[in-house]
Amino acid sequence: MAVLETVGVIGATGAVGRIIVQLLEQRKFEAKAFRFLASARSAGSQIPFRGREYEVEELTKDCFGGLDLVIASTPDDIAAEYLPFATAAGAVVIDESGYWRMNPDVPLVVPEINPEDAFTGNGIIASPNCSTTQMVVALKPLHDAAKVRRVIVSTYQAVSGAGLQGSTDLVEGTKAALNGSKYDYKVFRHPIAFNAMPQIGGVKEEGYTSEEMKMVYETRKILGDDSMQIAATCVRIPVENCHSETITVETERPVSPDEARQLFASFPGIIVLDDTANGTYPTPAVCSGRDEVFIGRIRRDLSHPNGLNFWCVSDNLRKGAATNAVQIAELLSARWSEKLAARST
Amino acid sequence: MAVLETVGVIGATGAVGRIIVQLLEQRKFEAKAFRFLASARSAGSQIPFRGREYEVEELTKDCFGGLDLVIASTPDDIAAEYLPFATAAGAVVIDESGYWRMNPDVPLVVPEINPEDAFTGNGIIASPNCSTTQMVVALKPLHDAAKVRRVIVSTYQAVSGAGLQGSTDLVEGTKAALNGSKYDYKVFRHPIAFNAMPQIGGVKEEGYTSEEMKMVYETRKILGDDSMQIAATCVRIPVENCHSETITVETERPVSPDEARQLFASFPGIIVLDDTANGTYPTPAVCSGRDEVFIGRIRRDLSHPNGLNFWCVSDNLRKGAATNAVQIAELLSARWSEKLAARST
Numbered sequence: 219m220a221v222l223e224t225v226g227v228i229g230a231t232g233a234v235g236r237i238i239v240q241l242l243e244q245r246k247f248e249a250k251a252f253r254f255l256a257s258a259r260s261a262g263s264q265i266p267f268r269g270r271e272y273e274v275e276e277l278t279k280d281c282f283g284g285l286d287l288v289i290a291s292t293p294d295d296i297a298a299e300y301l302p303f304a305t306a307a308g309a310v311v312i313d314e315s316g317y318w319r320m321n322p323d324v325p326l327v328v329p330e331i332n333p334e335d336a337f338t339g340n341g342i343i344a345s346p347n348c349s350t351t352q353m354v355v356a357l358k359p360l361h362d363a364a365k366v367r368r369v370i371v372s373t374y375q376a377v378s379g380a381g382l383q384g385s386t387d388l389v390e391g392t393k394a395a396l397n398g399s400k401y402d403y404k405v406f407r408h409p410i411a412f413n414a415m416p417q418i419g420g421v422k423e424e425g426y427t428s429e430e431m432k433m434v435y436e437t438r439k440i441l442g443d444d445s446m447q448i449a450a451t452c453v454r455i456p457v458e459n460c461h462s463e464t465i466t467v468e469t470e471r472p473v474s475p476d477e478a479r480q481l482f483a484s485f486p487g488i489i490v491l492d493d494t495a496n497g498t499y500p501t502p503a504v505c506s507g508r509d510e511v512f513i514g515r516i517r518r519d520l521s522h523p524n525g526l527n528f529w530c531v532s533d534n535l536r537k538g539a540a541t542n543a544v545q546i547a548e549l550l551s552a553r554w555s556e557k558l559a560a561r562s563t
Numbered sequence: 564m565a566v567l568e569t570v571g572v573i574g575a576t577g578a579v580g581r582i583i584v585q586l587l588e589q590r591k592f593e594a595k596a597f598r599f600l601a602s603a604r605s606a607g608s609q610i611p612f613r614g615r616e617y618e619v620e621e622l623t624k625d626c627f628g629g630l631d632l633v634i635a636s637t638p639d640d641i642a643a644e645y646l647p648f649a650t651a652a653g654a655v656v657i658d659e660s661g662y663w664r665m666n667p668d669v670p671l672v673v674p675e676i677n678p679e680d681a682f683t684g685n686g687i688i689a690s691p692n693c694s695t696t697q698m699v700v701a702l703k704p705l706h707d708a709a710k711v712r713r714v715i716v717s718t719y720q721a722v723s724g725a726g727l728q729g730s731t732d733l734v735e736g737t738k739a740a741l742n743g744s745k746y747d748y749k750v751f752r753h754p755i756a757f758n759a760m761p762q763i764g765g766v767k768e769e770g771y772t773s774e775e776m777k778m779v780y781e782t783r784k785i786l787g788d789d790s791m792q793i794a795a796t797c798v799r800i801p802v803e804n805c806h807s808e809t810i811t812v813e814t815e816r817p818v819s820p821d822e823a824r825q826l827f828a829s830f831p832g833i834i835v836l837d838d839t840a841n842g843t844y845p846t847p848a849v850c851s852g853r854d855e856v857f858i859g860r861i862r863r864d865l866s867h868p869n870g871l872n873f874w875c876v877s878d879n880l881r882k883g884a885a886t887n888a889v890q891i892a893e894l895l896s897a898r899w900s901e902k903l904a905a906r907s908t
Contacts, residue, residue: 232836257795368866372717372809374759374798388757392737412733413801413848414719414807416860416874421840425820425862449867451874453719453808455759462759464717464796475770495766503758515761517770520779521713521792529761529796 219410222249222286222551226299228277229291230254230265233382234415234530235312236331237540238289243268245544248551255281257296282307284505287550288537289543290314305341311545312343316428327543330487331358336549343546346440347432348538349373349452349461354440355511355537356465356530359481361441364469367524368447371433374455374462375418376502379534380405387541388456397425410456418452427452460502461534472524475516482513487537492516500531508533567594567631567896571654573622573645573750574636575599575610578727579659580887583634588613590889593896600626602641627652632895634888635659650686655895657688657888661773664689664781671784672891675832676703681894688891691785692777693883694718694797694806700790700833700856700882701810701875704826706786709814712869713792716778718827719800720763720809721847724879725750728784733801755801763797772797805847806879809872817869827858832882851876854886 225247231254238256241247254274261276270323276501277296282288282304288311290297290304297315304311318324325335326344328351332338336343346354353371359482360366375386383405391411400407406501408415419428426434433450483490491500492514499514511532519525532538570592574580576599586592598621599610606621620626622641627633627649633656635649636643642660649656663669670680671689673696681688693701693771698716705711722729728750736756739746746754753760764773771779778795818826828835836845837859844859856877864870877883 368863370715370811370866372796372799374719389741393741396741398736407842408846411850412801412803413846414802415846416807416809416844417839417842425839425860426864426865427839449811449864449866449870449872451717451860451872453807453809453874455719455758456757456798456802458757462761462798464761466715466794466797494762494770494772496791497752497762499761501752501753501758501760515770517794519715519794520769520771521715521794525794527794527796529798 224251225249231260234291234539241544285309308510350436359485373539378456378459404558415454419462569596570594571630576605577638579884630654657859693879695781697877706829713813715811723804760799
């Protein structure tokens, strides 16, 4: 079978990049060659992959020659500056950053929801924000069955969403708090140890933060429904990994908890854990390292006749980032193989 | 001026009881004598109060003789069993437990909201659940101005709400997690260190927990409005003290963020901290040890024309429990003094 020639991972040494590399190995992603790239700071370090060591190359504007597919996990400014050079060099790019997501020429893809969108656009395919991805997976089966009109979401977000330094800040800040000593946080505005911080990102329209507005705009784009009314509050809590969300939806017709449970359970990539009396519901501790979106506490919204409430947990580094990107890569790879196979007959 | 004769504190050695004792001292609560009571396990220990040591007496059914006013902070079963003996002995009882709150003969009082209710009933006055108290203080000025029709709340609750052992579980569980060792949690069903747990209390109607249903029923009772539609999700997070809440309300007419900010700021017991761009909003770290309800992140609910969103933090051991009870005691004491003064003229 024809396979991709060369795949590149940009940001391969970061919190998400490391998992992308692991997933490419574990999921036996097919390509003839792999290249791992990162900033000058990390260039030269070694990455073990499929039984050998790869040297990390420095990301430059002329590094993209020969790459067919690039998976990039970088800050927004790096994605803005470098990725056009990747597409100009002929690569298809799957981008984890926030920079390209709302560009009308860039599809925003969750493979369980809108896989066909991955084959449109200008060469860049965006993967959504972590807190959006798990929510939109949960919303999709409800939306298909009963049209979601309104969403109110509150997040409980892990520090790993702030990168490797986010995790270091939590661990070192917590040790300091337990010892009664001081720790100088590097990525958080306020101490995160034993605290909750209702701000993720800068302030955008009407006092909402960038993280909150991503949940509005990206959800509408992925579901292809600009009429969906969404309000989010995004909160950082002292959890190392996995975002949790309380989600309240209003649908066009009432969806009973039993129906919702069935809709969720039969949707790809969702696992229902819902038996509160026996202590069964998703928690970050249980969902970390998993690729699925977990849902529990499914119940009628007591405050609205067409309302439904539930609790949604997912590994923000995996389905919220690396897993979703690799799933998009798998979509492209399968189509690529088909095309090459068709050409060769 | 005439003052109360004898005041008793039941559960004086517990997480809330300790703060009640502190507040009676700090706020110079007037009475001729004080007695401190607790379970047999704690009886005999010493409590420092106003410059001397008091021996903790054992709570028994015949311990109430001579007490004019009792402030009780005990588990529900103890409140159910013992408090009727206190009222039978002639004491007025302020109860922190959940047992009596929804009894139609028992007023449920937040002094900023319904002080007159403290002078009704059968001798027991209930103080609300911690997560309810801070929310209802926030709702009251909005309700007075524009009638709150619907409330959706998600909580971020501290371990101190589970008593002294809750705090021990968090500290010891966190140390164990950092060391890679195991800790056997005493009061939490799942590990709380670096985790989030969407269950507080047992399961009640329609899959909601007891904590969630308290927020529904107690809020309606305190505000005297059974038509208010309320849905809550209560979540324990690894914070030592102070509950946080994301609150979405729908009001009969739209309330702008500016109007809401003014309504909140001019209501007794509320402090507004709301300048997200400069990192100003309440956090548990900042609000712990304070008696007020703190509100920030006030913004228009983007999902509803009459909606408003905000973030509310308060010390669950103080305004959520001890402070509210002592404020009720102060109400009673003032009226008592007036009555005694009237009688003596």
